[in-house]
Amino acid sequence: MTDGRVWQCIYDVTRDGIAAYCAATGETNLVFTDLAVARQTGYDDVVAPPMYAAVFSLPAVQQMLADERFDGVRARLLHAAQTFRWTDVAVVAGDRITTAATVESEEERGPHRFFAFRTSSLREDGREVARGEWLTVAPGR
Amino acid sequence: MTTVVHLEPALDDARAYAAASGDLNPIHTDPQAAAAAGLPGPIMHGLWTMAKIAQALTAAGGHRPLALAELRLEFRDYVLPELKVRVEVAETDEAATWAVTAEQAGRTVVRGAGRVAE
Numbered sequence: 001m002t003d004g005r006v007w008q009c010i011y012d013v014t015r016d017g018i019a020a021y022c023a024a025t026g027e028t029n030l031v032f033t034d035l036a037v038a039r040q041t042g043y044d045d046v047v048a049p050p051m052y053a054a055v056f057s058l059p060a061v062q063q064m065l066a067d068e069r070f071d072g073v074r075a076r077l078l079h080a081a082q083t084f085r086w087t088d089v090a091v092v093a094g095d096r097i098t099t100a101a102t103v104e105s106e107e108e109r110g111p112h113r114f115f116a117f118r119t120s121s122l123r124e125d126g127r128e129v130a131r132g133e134w135l136t137v138a139p140g141r
Numbered sequence: 142m143t144t145v146v147h148l149e150p151a152l153d154d155a156r157a158y159a160a161a162s163g164d165l166n167p168i169h170t171d172p173q174a175a176a177a178a179g180l181p182g183p184i185m186h187g188l189w190t191m192a193k194i195a196q197a198l199t200a201a202g203g204h205r206p207l208a209l210a211e212l213r214l215e216f217r218d219y220v221l222p223e224l225k226v227r228v229e230v231a232e233t234d235e236a237a238t239w240a241v242t243a244e245q246a247g248r249t250v251v252r253g254a255g256r257v258a259e
Contacts, residue, residue, distance in 0.1 A: 017161070024157035025192040029199065031206045041206070050199065050209045051192040055162045062163075076178060079187040081253075083213040088258065090207060139179075 007067075007101045009059035015093040018046050021055060038092070045093040052091065053084050053130035057119040060101035061134060064117065073113060073138035080114065081135035089127045096124045104133070111140020146197045148226040148243075150185045155222055158189045185220040190251060194241055197230050201239060202257035210237075214253035220245055230255065 015035070022033050030037040031047050038046045048056075065074055091097060104116040119132040155169045164186055167174035175183045191214055202208025220226060220243075228243045228251075237259055243251035 020157075020161035024154060024161040025189060025196070026154075027192075027196065029196070029204055029206070031204075043206075047206045049192065049195065050207075050212070051188065051195045054188040054191070058163055079216050081213075081215045082187060082191060083211070085211045086207065086209055086258075088207055141179075 003103075005102070007060050007064040009057075009063060009099050009101075011056035011059060011097045011099065013048055013052075013056065013091055013093055013095045013097060015046055017055070018048050018052065018093055021052055022049065025049070025051070043090060043092050048091040048093075048095075050084070050086055050130075053086065053121060053132065054082075056091070056097040057099040057101070057121050057130070057132055060099040060119055061117055064101045064103065070115075073115075076138045077115070077136045078139065079134075080137040081133075083133040085131045087128055087130070089123060089129045091123065091129050097129065098122050098124075113138040113140075142201070143229060143231040144197060144201055146193070146228045146230075148190070148193050148228060150189070150220060150222045150224070150226060152183060152222040154189060155183060155185055158186050162186070162188065164188065180219065182221060185222060187214075187216040187220075187251075190216075190220050190226070190243065194228055194230070194243070194251070194253075194255070197228060198239060198241075198255040198257060201230060205258075208257050209255065210258040211256040212241075212253070213255070214241065214251050216250070217252055218245075218248045218250045220250050226250065 099121040117134040226245045230239045241253045
């Protein structure tokens, strides 16, 4: 599983995308929801909330999970743990984010199978914005 | 300092999160798919709950957009829609580090820690 293969995706961050995400998560911080406030605060456009990292990196994980080696477990996978680390590089509407995903480990614990993935997301200027550690489990029956 | 936030997750939130995030796994929105997966019903996306916790920590970090430096959570049990969740973020002895717990109906559903950029 951990053969060093990398799945990459490109995600274009838009005002509409951030707005839909803010509505779905009940975000009230105006720097994420109001263009004028974001500009007054020194940003070029509305800022993506930190957990938007889960949105712009997800397509790379989904591509990875589409690989045939996950055929037996894909439909049963549940999210067991998640870590994100953010740099001091902001993501704003208009940015293009490239994410690379890799399989870190596969482990049996009792009847359960755990899969650990890593993601790293870069802005167009090559600066890293976030790293993710994803742990999913296929529960034993 | 300790901050407590009460969440009121709803199936409509799960539907909106699915559409906004691209995480369209039907176990979050469709009772039949959830039952087929052996779940008691549709469950909230762990990443929705994590977003709510990130909001609480960003507020604790003075509402700065880049306040959050790290968030590490274990999803220990299902978060079900239509039942309140109590989230507690508590400063620890470690600088800028907050312990996170979330409970729903007496079950611990999330545990972890967050670090706020200084």
